[in-house]
Amino acid sequence: MQTSYSVIGGDRRQAELARLLIEDGKLVRTYGLDRWKPGGACPLEEAVKAEVIILPLPLCKGDGVLNCEQDTAVPTVDLFRRMRPWQRILAGQVQPAQRWEAERRGLILEDYFLREELAVANAAATAEGAIQTAMERMDRTLLGADCLVIGFGRIGKLLCHRLHGLGARVSASARKPEDLAWIRAYGFRPLETGRLDGALAPFAAVFNTVPSPVLDGPLLSQLPPDCLCVDLASVRGIAPADNVIWARSLPGRLAPRTAAAAIRDAVSYILLENRGDPA
Numbered sequence: 001m002q003t004s005y006s007v008i009g010g011d012r013r014q015a016e017l018a019r020l021l022i023e024d025g026k027l028v029r030t031y032g033l034d035r036w037k038p039g040g041a042c043p044l045e046e047a048v049k050a051e052v053i054i055l056p057l058p059l060c061k062g063d064g065v066l067n068c069e070q071d072t073a074v075p076t077v078d079l080f081r082r083m084r085p086w087q088r089i090l091a092g093q094v095q096p097a098q099r100w101e102a103e104r105r106g107l108i109l110e111d112y113f114l115r116e117e118l119a120v121a122n123a124a125a126t127a128e129g130a131i132q133t134a135m136e137r138m139d140r141t142l143l144g145a146d147c148l149v150i151g152f153g154r155i156g157k158l159l160c161h162r163l164h165g166l167g168a169r170v171s172a173s174a175r176k177p178e179d180l181a182w183i184r185a186y187g188f189r190p191l192e193t194g195r196l197d198g199a200l201a202p203f204a205a206v207f208n209t210v211p212s213p214v215l216d217g218p219l220l221s222q223l224p225p226d227c228l229c230v231d232l233a234s235v236r237g238i239a240p241a242d243n244v245i246w247a248r249s250l251p252g253r254l255a256p257r258t259a260a261a262a263i264r265d266a267v268s269y270i271l272l273e274n275r276g277d278p279a
Contacts, residue, residue, distance in 0.1 A: 002027050006047040008079075009068035010056030012036055013252040016260035017054065024264075032068035044074070048082040054267060057092025057113055057252075058234075064097060080105050088274075090267055112266045121262035122251055123154035127162050129250030130155075130230050134205050137245065138228055143167035146202040150193060151209035152179040155232060159207055160188055171203070203227055211235040220244075 006029045007018040015036035021028045028040045031047035047053075059076070061067040066074040076098050083089060085106040091098075092113035102109035112118060135142065145168050149156050152174040164170050164187075171189035173196060174180050183190040191199055193214055200206075200222040208214060211233040220241055223229070229244040231237055238244050251259035 003052060004029070004050040005052045005054065006031065006050035007038070007054045008032060008044070008047050008056075009066045009070075009074070011067075011069070011249065011252040012256040013259040013263065014054075014056050016256045017263050020257075020260055020264050032066075032070045032074075035069050044079075045082070048079070050087070052088045052267075052271070053083065053090070054263075055089065055091035057263065059091040059094050059098055077101050080107055083107055088271065090270060092263070110270055112263060112270060115266040115269065117269070118262050118266040119154060122259065123158050125251035125255045125258055125262075126155050126232060127158040129254040130159055130207055130232055130247065131162055131166070132254060133230055133245060133247050133250070134207070134228055138205065139226075140204065141167075142205070145169065145204040146171070148173065148191070148200070148203045148206045149209065150196075150206065150214055150237065152183055153209060155209045157182075159209070160186065164188070168205075198222070205230070206238070208233055208237040210237045212237060213239070215239060217241075 004027045005021055007014050009032040015033045015038040018028050018030045018033065018038035018040065022039060029042045029047050029050055030038055030040050031042060031044050034041055056067040058067055064076050066076055066079055068074055080101050089107055089109045090112050091109060092111065094109060094111040099109060142163060143166060147163050147168045147170055149160050149170065149172045152172050156172060160170050160172050171191055172183045173191040173193040174183060175193050180190045196219060200219060203223060204227055206227060206229045208231045212235065215238040217239050220239060227243060229238050231244060231246045234248060236246060
């Protein structure tokens with residue numbers, strides 16, 4: 001018998017995920033994706049009966065509410081109550097509260113965003129989307145522009161390389177000595193994230209990847225008036241201002257099919273690595 005899948009909630013990348021699974025010959029139901037019409041839409045009561053349930057990235061929007069486009073909010077506690085322990089349930093960026101809810105009901109909830117291959121693919125799409133966002137809003141090229149990337153994790157590294165490839169003069173900030181050493185080794189200008197005061201005057205564009213406050217009002221005032229700030233973090237790292245764009249979830253908005261393919265592959269690996277589970 002063919003394994004059944006449900007894609008429940010999310011944004012356009014989940015809609016594209018449903019389409020890719022259908023193209024792969026899977027039996028797919030969806031809920032909460034009617035805006036993109038990926039096919040197989042059904043009531044939630046039917047969607048939760050599938051053998052493999054794929055929940056969104058991130059799992060929640062707000063406090064304990066499923067990330068979903070439906071007008072009616074779906075608390076995760078209510079969603080989990082409808083599920084059964086034999087089902088394989090996968091989601092992205094699962095918070096401790098939702099993991100505890102699932103465990104309390106005997107559910108196995110796996111976080112596919114913990115897969116390194118997915119995190120890297122997501123970082124690459126985010127870096128590309130950040131540059132697209134900047135180029136659409138700047139009145140100059142990145143060639144020859146002084147750019148600062150705050151944070152040197154996956155996204156920061158890839159973003160620095162892409163900016164450098166476009167001819168930008170790249171500075172990168174980090175807190176850890178080993179990250180600063182790598183910034184120097186790659187040929188970028190190193191700055192300490194906690195010591196940006198007095199070092200911000202040259203930049204035409206600033207990209208933040210750190211999900212905690214790094215640029216407040218006084219620091220923003222040190223940037224040139226026409227400097228564009230693109231905040232990529234899930235939690236604001238740059239204080240709100242006219243020249244600040246909070247560009248969250250860029251893969252889902254700008255490259256949904258690529259992001260969906262990365263999620264599909266991660267889910268496939270998870271299912272294949274669990275013997276006896278549907279693949």
